[in-house]
Amino acid sequence: MMWINLYSLMFYVSGAITLLAAFMLITRHNAVHALLYLIVSSLSTAIIFYLLGAAFAAAMEVIVYAGAVMILFVFVVMMLNQGQRSAAHEAAWLPAKGWIMPGILTAILLILMVSSLVVEVVPMEVHEVTVKQVGTALFGPYMLVVELASFLLLSGLIGAFHIARKMPQTHNPEQSQ
Amino acid sequence: MNAVLVQIINVVVILLFVVFGAALLTWVERRLLGIWQDRYGPNRVGPFGSLQIVADMIKLLMKQDWVPPFADRLVFIVAPAIAMFVVVAAFAVIPMAPGVGVIDLNIGLLFFLAMTSLGVYAVMFGAYASDNKYALLGGLRAAAQMVSYEVFMGLSLMGVVMLAGSFNLREVVLAQADGWYIVPQFVGFLIFFMAGIAESHRTPFDLPEAEHELTAGFHTEYSGMKFAMFFLGEYVSVLMTAAMITVLFLGGWLGPAWLPPLAWFLLKTAALVLSMILIRGALPRPRYDQLMAFGWKLMLPLALINLLATGALTLM
Numbered sequence: 067m068m069w070i071n072l073y074s075l076m077f078y079v080s081g082a083i084t085l086l087a088a089f090m091l092i093t094r095h096n097a098v099h100a101l102l103y104l105i106v107s108s109l110s111t112a113i114i115f116y117l118l119g120a121a122f123a124a125a126m127e128v129i130v131y132a133g134a135v136m137i138l139f140v141f142v143v144m145m146l147n148q149g150q151r152s153a154a155h156e157a158a159w160l161p162a163k164g165w166i167m168p169g170i171l172t173a174i175l176l177i178l179m180v181s182s183l184v185v186e187v188v189p190m191e192v193h194e195v196t197v198k199q200v201g202t203a204l205f206g207p208y209m210l211v212v213e214l215a216s217f218l219l220l221s222g223l224i225g226a227f228h229i230a231r232k233m234p235q236t237h238n239p240e241q242s243q
Numbered sequence: 244m245n246a247v248l249v250q251i252i253n254v255v256v257i258l259l260f261v262v263f264g265a266a267l268l269t270w271v272e273r274r275l276l277g278i279w280q281d282r283y284g285p286n287r288v289g290p291f292g293s294l295q296i297v298a299d300m301i302k303l304l305m306k307q308d309w310v311p312p313f314a315d316r317l318v319f320i321v322a323p324a325i326a327m328f329v330v331v332a333a334f335a336v337i338p339m340a341p342g343v344g345v346i347d348l349n350i351g352l353l354f355f356l357a358m359t360s361l362g363v364y365a366v367m368f369g370a371y372a373s374d375n376k377y378a379l380l381g382g383l384r385a386a387a388q389m390v391s392y393e394v395f396m397g398l399s400l401m402g403v404v405m406l407a408g409s410f411n412l413r414e415v416v417l418a419q420a421d422g423w424y425i426v427p428q429f430v431g432f433l434i435f436f437m438a439g440i441a442e443s444h445r446t447p448f449d450l451p452e453a454e455h456e457l458t459a460g461f462h463t464e465y466s467g468m469k470f471a472m473f474f475l476g477e478y479v480s481v482l483m484t485a486a487m488i489t490v491l492f493l494g495g496w497l498g499p500a501w502l503p504p505l506a507w508f509l510l511k512t513a514a515l516v517l518s519m520i521l522i523r524g525a526l527p528r529p530r531y532d533q534l535m536a537f538g539w540k541l542m543l544p545l546a547l548i549n550l551l552a553t554g555a556l557t558l559m
Contacts, residue, residue: 098371125353129360137390
C-alpha cells in the first residue's frame with residue numbers, strides 16, 4: 067500500500083514539474099533559460115513514461131529528445147548570441163493584440179481536454195513494456211512507418227550534404243590575394 | 244527492513260568509492276605521468292605524495308566561491324552540478340559483483356547512454372554562461388565532438404546487446420560465463436574505448452579544453468569548488484568508462500575463484516584506467532578537423548559494419 071502511495075506521489079510530482087517547466091519555458095525571454103526548462107520538462111516526461119511501465123520510451127525520450135535534439139537547439143542559440151537588443155526586437159514583433167485569436171483557440175482546446183478528463187476516470191494500470199515487445203511491434207505491424215521514417219531521414223541527410231558541400235569553383239578572396 | 248539497510252549501505256559505499264576513487268585518481272595520474280616522463284610528480288605531501296589530494300581539496304574549498312559579474316548566474320551554477328550528477332548517476336547501473344550495485348535496471352545500458360548524452364549540457368551551459376570567447380569555442384567544440392562520438396558509442400554497444408540478448412548489465416555479465424565479449428566484439432571494444440575517452444574529453448580527445456589554444460576551454464571562468472566539480476566529473480567519467488568496458492567486454496566480476504568477484508571487477512577496472520592514463524602520456528593531440536573526420540569517416544562505418552556482421556552471425 068505504501069508503495070502505491072509513493073508511486074502516485076512520484077507520478078504527480080513529475081507531472082507538476084513537467085507543467086511548471088513548460089510554463090517557465092514559454093514565459094522566459096532568455097532563449098538559453100527557456101531551453102533549460104524544455105530539457106527539464108522532457109526529463110520529467112521521461113520519468114512519467116518510466117512510471118507507466120514504458121521503460122524503453124523513457125530511455126529514448128532522454129537519449130533522443132533531451133540528449134540529441136535539444137543539444138542542436140542549444141548549439142544554434144549559443145552561436146546566435148542573443149542579447150538585450152534582440153529581446154526588444156522580439157517584443158516588438160509580438161504585440162498584445164496578436165494574442166487574442168490564439169488565446170481563444172487554446173482556451174477551447176483546454177476546455178475540451180479538461181472535460182474529456184473529467185468524464186472518463188480511467189484507473190491507472192501499469193504493465194511493463196519490454197524492449198523486445200517494442201522491437202517486434204516496430205518491425206511487425208509498424209514496418210511501413212519505420213521504412214517511411216527512414217526515407218525521410220535519408221532525404222534529410224542528402225539535403226544536409228547538398229547544402230554543406232564545398233562549391234568546386236567559387237571565388238575565394240583569401241587565395242586570390 | 245534488513246534488505247533496505249543493506250541497500251542503503253550499498254549505495255553509500257559505492258558513492259564514496261566513486262568520489263574518493265576519482266579524487267585519488269588525480270594523484271595517481273600525476274604521479275604515473277611523472278614517472279613515465281622521467282620526473283617525480285607530486286611526492287611531498289604524505290607517503291609517496293598520496294596526501295596531495297587532501298592538500299588540493301583544502302585549497303579548493305578555501306577559495307572564494309566567485310561568479311564573474313558578466314556571467315549568466317543561474318546557468319553558471321547549474322553547469323558543474325550537471326557535470327558531476329550525470330556521471331555519478333550513471334554509476335548506479337553498473338553491477339560490481341553479485342549483490343554489489345545500486346540498481347538492477349532492465350534498461351541499464353540505455354540508462355548509461357542517456358546519462359552520457361546529458362553530459363554534453365554541462366560543457367555547453369558552462370561555456371555559454373561564462374560569456375567568454377575561449378569558453379564558447381571550447382563549448383562548441385565539445386558539443387560537436389560529444390554528439391558525434393555518442394552516435395557510434397551507442398552503435399558499438401549494440402553488438403554486445405545482440406550477443407547477450409539483454410540491456411540488463413547483470414545479464415550481460417552472466418552471459419559472458421563462456422567467454423568474454425572482447426573476443427567476438429573486438430572491433431566494438433576498440434570503438435567503445437575510443438568513444439569513451441572522447442566522451443570524458445581526455446587527451447588525445449581533449450580539444451574542448453586544449454590549453455595551448457583555448458586557455459582552459461569551457462571552464463576558463465571557473466574556479467574553486469565549481470572548477471573542482473568539472474575536474475572531478477572528468478575523473479569519475481574515466482572510472483565509469485573503465486567500469487563499463489569491464490562489464491561489457493571483460494566479463495565484469497567473472498574470474499578464477501582464487502580472488503573474490505569484487506576484486507576481479509576492481510582489478511580489471513584499474514588496469515583499464517591505467518591504460519587510459521598511459522594513452523594520455525603517449526599520444527599527441529590531433530587537429531580538430533582530423534578528430535571529426537576520424538569519427539565520422541572511420542569509426543562510424545566500422546561500427547556499422549561490426550553491427551551488420553554481428554547481426555548476420557547471430558542469425559545464422
